Amino acid sequence: MAVYQSEKEFLRSLKRFNALSSQQYEWHTGISEKEHDCMFGHAIPSEQLYFKKPLDMEGERKVRVCRDCMEKLVFVTIDSDRHSKNLSEHLYRERHPAQKKILKSMPR
Numbered sequence: 001m002a003v004y005q006s007e008k009e010f011l012r013s014l015k016r017f018n019a020l021s022s023q024q025y026e027w028h029t030g031i032s033e034k035e036h037d038c039m040f041g042h043a044i045p046s047e048q049l050y051f052k053k054p055l056d057m058e059g060e061r062k063v064r065v066c067r068d069c070m071e072k073l074v075f076v077t078i079d080s081d082r083h084s085k086n087l088s089e090h091l092y093r094e095r096h097p098a099q100k101k102i103l104k105s106m107p108r
């Protein structure tokens with residue numbers, strides 16, 4: 001792990017990071033038989049986990065980022081200061097409301 005303490009922590013942040021994009025343009029994980037290029041200039045070897053984001057509705061154009069770069073990108077964008085952390089949390093909650101809690105607090 002480059003910047004996050006654990007895989008779990010990174011994936012949690014990735015969900016908040018994705019809340020910055022509209023849903024059809026979220027980042028997804030990928031594993032390919034082919035080699036790809038990381039947007040930040042690294043080679044992504046075949047059979048290795050990487051991240052991709054569609055750039056058009058058809059998904060024909062994509063940006064790909066290697067695992068290490070993705071961690072850094074997520075970290076500097078949403079976890080490097082309190083404001084961006086709170087803002088991304090807010091956006092994530094807006095998109096994925098904690099429904100059980102809401103239902104419990106509703107009057108019967």
Ligand SMILES: [Zn+2]
Nearest residue numbers: 038042066069
């Ligand atoms: Zn990279």
